[in-house]
Amino acid sequence: MGTASAATARVLPLVGRRLLLLIPLMGIVTLATFSLVFLIPGDPAHRIAGEGASPEQIAAVRANLGLDRPAYEQFLSFVGGLLQGDLGTSYTFSTPVLDMILTRMPVTVSLTAVAMVFALLIGIPAGVLAGRRAGRWQDRVVTVSSTVGLATPNFVLGLLLALVIGVNLAWLPATGYTPLSEGLWPWLQHLLLPGIALGVVAAAEIARQLRASLSDVLRQDYVRTAVAKGMLPRTVVWKHALKNAMMPVITVIGIQIGYLLGGTAVVETVFGIKGLGDFAVQSVLAGDLPAIQGMVVFAVAITVLASLVVDITYGYLNPRGEAH
Numbered sequence: 001m002g003t004a005s006a007a008t009a010r011v012l013p014l015v016g017r018r019l020l021l022l023i024p025l026m027g028i029v030t031l032a033t034f035s036l037v038f039l040i041p042g043d044p045a046h047r048i049a050g051e052g053a054s055p056e057q058i059a060a061v062r063a064n065l066g067l068d069r070p071a072y073e074q075f076l077s078f079v080g081g082l083l084q085g086d087l088g089t090s091y092t093f094s095t096p097v098l099d100m101i102l103t104r105m106p107v108t109v110s111l112t113a114v115a116m117v118f119a120l121l122i123g124i125p126a127g128v129l130a131g132r133r134a135g136r137w138q139d140r141v142v143t144v145s146s147t148v149g150l151a152t153p154n155f156v157l158g159l160l161l162a163l164v165i166g167v168n169l170a171w172l173p174a175t176g177y178t179p180l181s182e183g184l185w186p187w188l189q190h191l192l193l194p195g196i197a198l199g200v201v202a203a204a205e206i207a208r209q210l211r212a213s214l215s216d217v218l219r220q221d222y223v224r225t226a227v228a229k230g231m232l233p234r235t236v237v238w239k240h241a242l243k244n245a246m247m248p249v250i251t252v253i254g255i256q257i258g259y260l261l262g263g264t265a266v267v268e269t270v271f272g273i274k275g276l277g278d279f280a281v282q283s284v285l286a287g288d289l290p291a292i293q294g295m296v297v298f299a300v301a302i303t304v305l306a307s308l309v310v311d312i313t314y315g316y317l318n319p320r321g322e323a324h
Contacts, residue, residue: 011315018308033296034078047287048091088290097294107275112260114195119202127210134215149204154263158197158270175272194271198263202256209252214245254310258303
């Protein structure tokens with residue numbers, strides 16, 4: 001209880017400072033997101049009205065969307081909507097953007113979760129193996145494999161997996177998604193191939209970071225002392241060295257969550273999955289400004305929340321974290 005209370009007392013000020021930093025950060029993100037109205041080429045009112053629309057019809061659409069008002073009024077209206085949870089209405093789907101996001105979010109969360117589990121199951125054992133065998137052939141195999149994983153675009157890997165495993169071998173579905181409510185295996189078998197395609201880069205990055213961190217930790221005096229006292233090397237690694245070696249890896253995991261969310265835009269398109277990534281692609285192709293703005297704000301909020309969770313975890317695991 002004493003240790004838990006001390007950790008909580010150490011982390012709470014950290015959380016408070018991070019939350020205060022979120023205020024200017026979200027202000028900058030909100031301003032940048034609103035500026036998309038002026039940065040995206042073309043007139044959204046003209047695009048919505050259609051190619052053959054008359055100037056009067058285009059002006060009517062512009063007035064209906066509020067695009068004829070001064071920029072500061074549009075910005076204040078945009079911020080007011082965000083504070084009330086209103087992300088606007090999609091031009092393409094004629095549906096509130098927040099409803100579209102909430103409807104598709106379980107699909108993308110499922111895909112991201114499978115990708116992250118795959119990355120951890122592959123990245124951590126590979127990183128430990130390479131770190132323990134630094135300089136040997138096992139280390140070289142992991143290093144080369146992780147380099148290939150980092151260099152392979154997820155859409156190329158996704159197409160290969162869909163073609164070979166999904167179509168030619170027919171071991172797993174090549175496209176589509178089944179909700180978890182219809183069964184664990186139907187849900188998982190539709191997510192395995194896109195999850196692997198999405199999680200390979202994260203697995204490679206985790207393996208490389210853990211390899212470097214663990215090989216450095218294993219050269220420290222307390223590890224050598226533990227081995228000299230007769231403790232089994234495997235026990236030293238998994239019980240003592242790995243905890244310290246995981247500190248930079250936790251930061252990488254937090255960064256990879258943002259990367260995975262961004263990668264869903266391509267992977268969901270390749271595998272025909274109707275998630276947030278697919279929604280983002282359709283919105284960009286259609287020039288659907290409210291949907292684009294809503295997706296940007298939502299993605300930034302999720303990434304910031306993941307960073308906050310990483311900071312809290314780091315604070316609990318590293319008592320000296322506040323000193324840095």
